[in-house]
Amino acid sequence: MEKVLSGVKVLDLTHYIAGPYCTKMLADYGAEVIKIEKPGEGDGGRKLPPFFEDDPHPEKSGFFLYLNTNKKGITLNLKSEAGKKIFKDLLLQSDILVENFSPRVMPSLGLDYGTLEKINPHLVMASISNFGQTGPYRDFKATEIVEDALGGWSTIIGHADREPLKPGGSQAQFVAGLFGAIGSITGYYGALACGAGQHIDLSIMDAVLYIQMFPTSSYSYDKVIRKRFGNRTAPFPSGILPCRDGYIGAITVTAQKWPVLCEWMGMPELCEDPRFKTPADRALNIDELDATMISWLIEHDQEELFREGQRRRLPFGIPASAKQLLESPHLNTRGYFVEVDHPLTGKVRYPGAQVRFGGMPYELKRAPLLGEHNEEIFCQKLGFNKADLVRMREQGII
Amino acid sequence: MADLPLKGIRVIDLSMWFAGPMCTRLLADMGAEVIKVESLKHIDPWRGPVVRERASVQFPFRPVTDKPYDCSPGFNLENRNKYGITLDLQQPKAKEILKKLVKISDVLVENYSPRVMPKLGLDYSVLRGVNPKLIMISLPALGGTGPDRDYLAFGQTIDCMSGMAYLTGYSGEEPMLESGLSYGDPLSGMNAAFGVVSALLYQRRTGKGLHIDLSQVEGLVAFNADAVLDYTMNGRVRERIGNRDRTMAPHGTYRCKGEDRWVSIAIGSDEEWRNFCTAIGEPDWAKDARFADYPGRYNHQDELDKLITTWTLQHNHYTTMHSLQAAGVAAGAVLDARELIEEPHLNARGIWERIPHPVAGTHAEIGPFALFSKTPLHILKPAPCLGEHNEFVFGQLLGMSREEIAELEKEGITGTKPSEVQQGSM
Numbered sequence: 121m122e123k124v125l126s127g128v129k130v131l132d133l134t135h136y137i138a139g140p141y142c143t144k145m146l147a148d149y150g151a152e153v154i155k156i157e158k159p160g161e162g163d164g165g166r167k168l169p170p171f172f173e174d175d176p177h178p179e180k181s182g183f184f185l186y187l188n189t190n191k192k193g194i195t196l197n198l199k200s201e202a203g204k205k206i207f208k209d210l211l212l213q214s215d216i217l218v219e220n221f222s223p224r225v226m227p228s229l230g231l232d233y234g235t236l237e238k239i240n241p242h243l244v245m246a247s248i249s250n251f252g253q254t255g256p257y258r259d260f261k262a263t264e265i266v267e268d269a270l271g272g273w274s275t276i277i278g279h280a281d282r283e284p285l286k287p288g289g290s291q292a293q294f295v296a297g298l299f300g301a302i303g304s305i306t307g308y309y310g311a312l313a314c315g316a317g318q319h320i321d322l323s324i325m326d327a328v329l330y331i332q333m334f335p336t337s338s339y340s341y342d343k344v345i346r347k348r349f350g351n352r353t354a355p356f357p358s359g360i361l362p363c364r365d366g367y368i369g370a371i372t373v374t375a376q377k378w379p380v381l382c383e384w385m386g387m388p389e390l391c392e393d394p395r396f397k398t399p400a401d402r403a404l405n406i407d408e409l410d411a412t413m414i415s416w417l418i419e420h421d422q423e424e425l426f427r428e429g430q431r432r433r434l435p436f437g438i439p440a441s442a443k444q445l446l447e448s449p450h451l452n453t454r455g456y457f458v459e460v461d462h463p464l465t466g467k468v469r470y471p472g473a474q475v476r477f478g479g480m481p482y483e484l485k486r487a488p489l490l491g492e493h494n495e496e497i498f499c500q501k502l503g504f505n506k507a508d509l510v511r512m513r514e515q516g517i518i
Numbered sequence: 519m520a521d522l523p524l525k526g527i528r529v530i531d532l533s534m535w536f537a538g539p540m541c542t543r544l545l546a547d548m549g550a551e552v553i554k555v556e557s558l559k560h561i562d563p564w565r566g567p568v569v570r571e572r573a574s575v576q577f578p579f580r581p582v583t584d585k586p587y588d589c590s591p592g593f594n595l596e597n598r599n600k601y602g603i604t605l606d607l608q609q610p611k612a613k614e615i616l617k618k619l620v621k622i623s624d625v626l627v628e629n630y631s632p633r634v635m636p637k638l639g640l641d642y643s644v645l646r647g648v649n650p651k652l653i654m655i656s657l658p659a660l661g662g663t664g665p666d667r668d669y670l671a672f673g674q675t676i677d678c679m680s681g682m683a684y685l686t687g688y689s690g691e692e693p694m695l696e697s698g699l700s701y702g703d704p705l706s707g708m709n710a711a712f713g714v715v716s717a718l719l720y721q722r723r724t725g726k727g728l729h730i731d732l733s734q735v736e737g738l739v740a741f742n743a744d745a746v747l748d749y750t751m752n753g754r755v756r757e758r759i760g761n762r763d764r765t766m767a768p769h770g771t772y773r774c775k776g777e778d779r780w781v782s783i784a785i786g787s788d789e790e791w792r793n794f795c796t797a798i799g800e801p802d803w804a805k806d807a808r809f810a811d812y813p814g815r816y817n818h819q820d821e822l823d824k825l826i827t828t829w830t831l832q833h834n835h836y837t838t839m840h841s842l843q844a845a846g847v848a849a850g851a852v853l854d855a856r857e858l859i860e861e862p863h864l865n866a867r868g869i870w871e872r873i874p875h876p877v878a879g880t881h882a883e884i885g886p887f888a889l890f891s892k893t894p895l896h897i898l899k900p901a902p903c904l905g906e907h908n909e910f911v912f913g914q915l916l917g918m919s920r921e922e923i924a925e926l927e928k929e930g931i932t933g934t935k936p937s938e939v940q941q942g943s944m
Contacts, residue, residue, distance in 0.1 A: 182747030266850035288685025310523025337591035339855035369678030437678030
């Protein structure tokens with residue numbers, strides 16, 4: 121089936137989250153992605169929760185299964201000479217190589233860009249790493265929370281007088297993965313035009329910075345250091361507040377919405393109240409304003425506030441749990457969640473298309489079992505026979 | 519040096535605020551010729567107040583200027599490397615001009631609510647008639663179909679609707695917004711840029727255009743796939759866990775010496791734990807059987823956090839990070855805006871660039887999102903002043919005469935001076 125990235129060939133040396141998300145984007149939209157894993161244990165992402173029925177089996181990590189849809193999986197020992205040779209042969213048939221090892225790994229394997237470029241001058245190589253291929257922190261260790269801290273994200277989440285918070289989940293790594301996908305296909309587009317590939321050095325820390333509009337620009341213009349300010353956002357009132365059955369995102373954003381809200385709450389007099397008249401007044405008296413709003417909100421349910429707010433053109437939203445997302449009539453009408461069958465988990469629903477290309481099919485084929493496509497790739501693409509595969513397995517190459 | 523990868527691609531950008539402009543910022547950074555279209559009655563709201571007096575109330579610390587709308591930090595960051603014109607698309611003559619522009623362009627980006635483009639008579643079916651190879655992308659909050667398609671949403675609404683807010687916050691407390699990052703916006707802009715470049719590859723291969731429907735919420739739900747799968751596989755609803763982690767302990771953000779200074783520390787393996795204890799001069803902790811393995815450390819997190827804080831409080835956040843990193847422990851100082859701009863690592867990588875803006879002056883701005891070895895990305899030109907490239911676009915690209923452009927100005931269709939009363943301003 122024709123897809124936007126049909127015909128693009130990708131060699132995938134990624135593991136855990138950022139790299140696999142990058143190549144998932146490429147695979148889900150039609151590129152042929154060959155994922156190379158270490159023989160025996162495979163991608164470390166196979167150890168990430170959640171696991172199907174909480175069984176920490178390497179083929180049952182839901183996170184791994186999601187991050188590796190539509191890819192073909194082979195195993196290859198890149199430390200062996202034979203493994204390197206096979207890798208280079210595959211590279212000759214590839215347009216894009218993505219890797220997210222720490223920056224010392226590829227050069228130590230003798231597989232740095234300078235070497236690979238000589239084998240395949242068209243190659244676009246994307247290297248995603250914690251801090252980039254250069255700079256004093258290049259070899260620092262990082263996990264999600266460390267990237268959130270150093271990228272300037274944590275400093276703006278949380279209450280002012282308490283510890284800064286990381287955003288939920290693994291956001292920095294996903295963001296970097298998506299940048300990796302953008303960078304590698306754009307590099308490939310450029311290579312088609314000029315005939316030469318290039319190396320793209322993507323740092324997760326840089327990626328976190330690039331998505332922020334205000335914090336650093338406010339400082340460079342106004343010398344204002346943005347800090348976290350809880351659940352409020354100017355112009356007030358706007359924030360997540362309690363309601364009868366949970367919380368509601370009572371978002372207004374533009375000042376013209378304030379009278380609409382007062383009217384709805386049945387308190388039109390608040391508009392003329394000197395404490396709340398202008399955005400500046402409301403900012404100054406935010407605690408009183410919140411108390412007034414909460415006294416009204418707790419008489420109402422999430423769903424009612426959301427629907428009636430939207431009917432009045434107020435951008436309210438329910439802070440949705442996973443269960444609420446899966447049950448959302450809107451998402452389900454759009455067929456967002458996609459059921460994927462897998463021999464060890466049966467049918468499970470996954471998040472689906474991030475981007476919908478008019479009239480084109482979108483499908484999620486399950487992630488590969490470890491080494492599942494060894495025979496297909498090694499025999500069909502590289503001309504090995506089954507006896508070769510047995511020998512290579514015995515030698516620990518695949 | 520080779521040309522930037524998207525050189526020769528022309529993009530019409532009808533988007534405003536943050537999500538759409540983030541998409542076209544990426545395209546412009548990578549070499550596309552992006553023409554941002556605003557109107558005098560409806561400038562991009564991120565430009566801020568039009569009137570000098572209002573601007574000085576809202577931004578008391580900023581130098582006073584007659585053109586505050588050319589001095590907005592957020593606008594100038596998101597719109598660098600782009601061209602800017604004004605065109606009032608509510609007027610029939612302007613629609614014809616836009617169609618002429620569509621004819622000579624590759625991509626059109628818009629992030630209105632799904633009702634607007636059809637109402638203007640500029641939906642994809644019309645524009646495809648003008649240019650069959652056109653790639654058009656619409657990125658409304660909830661996508662172009664479905665029962666809630668016309669709902670209104672800003673970045674914070676998307677934080678809520680996508681599950682992001684539900685998963686962010688102190689353990690057992692309320693869901694948190696991202697204090698003004700408006701995360702759904704940049705993320706959608708990135709998905710959109712991915713969509714546009716993918717479609718360009720398709721166009722190059724097949725000669726065909728297409729329309730891309732992007733729901734901002736759906737893009738962000740994908741980033742919380744692990745929470746979704748925990749529910750679909752195990753029926754478990756993931757809750758907020760603050761700074762803690764499901765596979766590492768201790769794991770948190772600890773107060774350091776100084777005002778509002780913090781360091782984040784993540785300890786995964788037993789070896790890292792032992793290294794940590796040695797680095798902070800508490801080798802006895804490593805011998806404590808309660809903390810010997812992950813389950814033990816996980817079950818004693820409250821106690822461990824208190825112990826760790828007694829050490830971090832004695833040191834500055836940078837010192838803490840460096841001494842732990844030297845011992846092979848993942849640690850990062852929580853950096854604020856000033857520290858980021860002064861950050862030795864980012865400066866060594868050349869991340870900050872300073873391009874003079876004719877009205878706003880020279881300010882540090884993040885340059886490339888990644889380092890491209892053969893076609894380095896840079897800020898090559900500052901964000902456009904309002905209507906700065908009217909002449910270039912109407913005159914040079916569309917071949918209109920000076921008189922014709924002057925006529926458009928007289929009719930209020932284009933110009934460089936915004937109306938004092940704006941439609942839909944802040």
